[in-house]
Amino acid sequence: MTLLETRALTRRFAGITAVDAVDFTLDRGEVRALIGPNGAGKTTLTSLLIGRLAPDAGSVHFGGRDVTRLPAHARVRLGMAYTFQITSVFADLPVSENVALAARRAGRGAHVDETLDRVGLPGRGDTLARDLSYGHQRLLEIAMGLVQAPALLILDEPTQGLAEAEIAGFRTLVREIVPDTTVLLIEHNMAVVMALADRVTVMDRGRVLAEGTPDAIRADAAVQAAYLGTDRC
Amino acid sequence: MRWGLHLGVVAGLLSLNWVLGAYAQGNVARIMVLATYAMGYNVAFGYTGLLSLGHAMFFAAGMYGLGIPMYHFGLPAEAAFVVALGCGAGLGLGVALLALRTIGVGFMIVTLMFAQATYLCILYFAGWTRGDEGFVLPQSARTLFGLPLSDPDIRYLAAWALFSVTLCLTLWLATRPFGRVLVAIRENEDRAALLGYRTWARKVAAVTLSATISAAAGAGYALLFGNTGSTFATVQYSILPLLWVLLGGAGTVIGPLIGTAFMFYLIDWASDVTTAYMALAGAVLVALTLFAPGGIAGWIRSRLWRGLP
C-alpha cells in the first residue's frame, strides 16, 4: 500500500538541477534507505517531501492526498516527522521540554519520559540540550520525531556521530516502530543500511539510479561504479 | 511556587497603597501602568523574540483611542477603554500581517517606520489630537464605575488592577502551551514549524496581544494621569519598553516590573542632576548588551532559580 509518492518531482538551484523529475514511491510499513554520493540530491529530495522547499515541477502525494501546495507544518500535522541533517534542537531548553514540544502538538504529552528511555537518554530530562554530546543531540532529534508517533519518519543521517553501542540501539528502535511507522532514512553508514533497509534507493546527480533490495543494490554494477567502490561495507 | 511569588508581589504592591506617602504613591502608580506597557512589549520581544522598534504606536493607539472619544464626544471612560483596546488590537493585527513578512533587522525597521508614520499622522491631524501639546481630560470625566480617579487612592488601585490583571495573564500564558510555543518559535522557528506548529499564525497572535496590552497601558495612562500628547508616540517611547524589558529580564514575567521600576528611579535621580538623563538610559543599554543580556531576572533565573517563569 502506497504511503508516499512523488511524480516527476523537480527542483533547480541557479542552473543546477538538484532533483530531476524523480518518481519515488514508499510503501506503508517499510524501511527505505536513500543513499548516493554527496551532492546526489538526497537532502533536497527529503526537503521537498517535508515541504521545506517548494518544487519547480511535479507533485508529492501523502496518504493518497496531494500535498504539493501544503506548507511544512501542515504536512507534519498530517503525520510526517523529520530530523535535520545538521542537528537542530532547542539548544537552550531542557531535553524534556524539547521532546514535550514535539509531543504536545501531537497530543502525546504523556509519552515524553518513555520516549527518552526508548532512544537511550533515560533520566536526562533536565539537562539543557546544548549540554548534550553531539551524538546524544542526534538521539534527542530522533526522540522528538518518535514521540509524535508519525505515519512517516524521515531521518537525515541519524547515526552520524553515534558510538557503536548507540547505533545498535538505534537499529533495535527502528525495528520496533515498523510497521506502524514507515521509515525513510538517508544514510552513509552501509552496515546500518544493509541491516535495516527493506529496500534501498540510490540517487546520483538528481536522478534515481537504482532501486531494490540491499543485496541487489550491492551487486549492481552501475551503483558500484557511481558510488560504492570496493571496500565501503 | 511560581504563582506564590507573583501573587505575593501583587499583594505587596496593593498594601503599598496605604503605606506610601502621596508623592511616592503617585510614582508607583505610574510605574505600574508603565510596567503594564513593558509586559505587553515583553510578549512580543521577550517571549517570541520579535524585536519591535515601533511599540509607541500601540501605546498611542490606546491613549488616543480612549482620549479622543472622551474629549471630543464625551464618551464615558469605561466605554472609551474598550474602544482603546479595539484600536490597539486592530492596529496590532494590521501591523502584524504586514511586518511579519520580514524578519530580524527588516522587522525592526518596518515597525519603526510604521510608528514614525503614526507619529506624523498624530501631528498632521492636530485638529483632533492637538499635536505636540496634546489635550487634558477633564477631571469630571475621569471616573471609573462612579469612582473619581483624581482621588490618589482610587487612582493607585486602578493602576494596581491594570497591572495585576496583566501580570496574572502573562504568567498564565507563559506556563501554558501557548507561551511555551512562543518560546520555541523564538529559540528555533524552523524547528517549531517542522514540529507542526503554525508559526506565522502564532506570531501574528503574539503581536496582536502585545499591541492590545500596550494600548491598555496607554489608555490607562491617559485616564489615570489625565493627559495625552504626541511625545508618547515618538521613538523614545518605543525604546523605553525595550530598555525596561532588557534590564529587568526579557522573557520573564516579573522582569518588566523590575526594569521599569529601576529605570524610573534611576532617571528620576538623574534628571535632578542634568537635563540629559537619556544619556544614562543609553549607557545602561550599552552596558546591558555588553555584560548582561539576560537582565536582572535573567541572572536570577540562570544562577538561582531555573524555573522562574
Add this chain to the structure above:
Amino acid sequence: MEFGPHLMLALIEGAVMSAVLALMASGLALVFGVMRVVNVAHGEFYMLGAVVAWFVATQVGGGPAVAFVAALVIAPLAVGGFAALIDMTILSRIGYDPERTIVATIGLLYILQQGTLMAFGPDARPVQAPFDARIDLPWVERVDGAWALYWPWGLHVTAYKLFVIAAAVAILTALWLAMRRSRAGLMMRATQWDAETAQAFGVNTGRVQAGVFGLGCGLAALAGVLIVPIQQAHYLMGGEALLSSFIVVIIGGLGSLGGTLVAAIVIGMADGILSVFFSPIVARIVATLAVAMVLVFRPAGLFGTRRA
C-alpha cells in the same frame, strides 16, 4: 515666481539634499554591506561632524575659508577615529550580533546626543561658509515670438551649494574607485563576503571592521561638515538625517552602493519638490510608509541583490 523657476529652485535644493544624503547613506550602506550591522547612531556621527566643525571653526583664525578647510579636514578624521574606537571596544565585543548591535547603537545614540547637549548646549550654532558668491540663474520665456533668457528675481544659488554638490560627487567617485581598485577596498570586500576565509588568508578582519566603521561614520561626519554652513549645528540634527539615510539605503537596497546613490537622488529630489509644493509632513509620511512597504514586499530593496 512662476512655476518653471520655482521648480528649478526646488530641484537645486533637492540636488544639495541628495548630495549630502548620498554621502551619509553611503556610510551607512558601507557599514551594513561589509559588517552586516545597522548603526542606529549613524545620525549622531553626522551631528558630531557638524558640532566638531563649529568647534574647529571657532578656534582657527584666518577667515572663514581657512576655518572651513580646517574643519573639513579635522572633523571627519576625528569623528571617524572616535568611531573606530567604539567599534573596537563595544561592537566587536558583542560579535556584531545583529540585534545586540542595534540595541547597543541605540544606547550610543542617546549617549552621543545627550552628551552633546551637555557639552554644546541646546542652541543652534552657525558656521560661516568659506565663500559666499551668489549666482543668479537664468530662465527662458517667450518674448516677441522667440525664446530668450531672463534672470527671474529670487532664482539664484550660492556658489557654496554648487561646491557641496561637486564635493559629494568627487568623494563618492573616489570611494567607488577605492573600493574597486585599491588593496584596502579588496580587503573590505573579502571581509564582506566571508570574514572567516578572509582571516585565513591573512586579512586582519578586526582592523578592517574598525576601519570600515570609522570610514562609514567619517562619511556621515563629512556630510555634517558640508551641511553646517547651510543649516546650523544643533544637537538634535541627527534624528531627521538618520531617518532619511535609512530610507535611502533601504529603498536602494542594503549593501548596494549604486542603488543607494540612485535612491539618494530620487528621494532627495522628491523630498525637495514635495516640501516646496506640499506640506513637509505629508512628504515625510509618504516616505516612511514607502520604506515600510518596500521592505515588506521587496526586502532586497529596489536594486539590492539577495544576500544570505
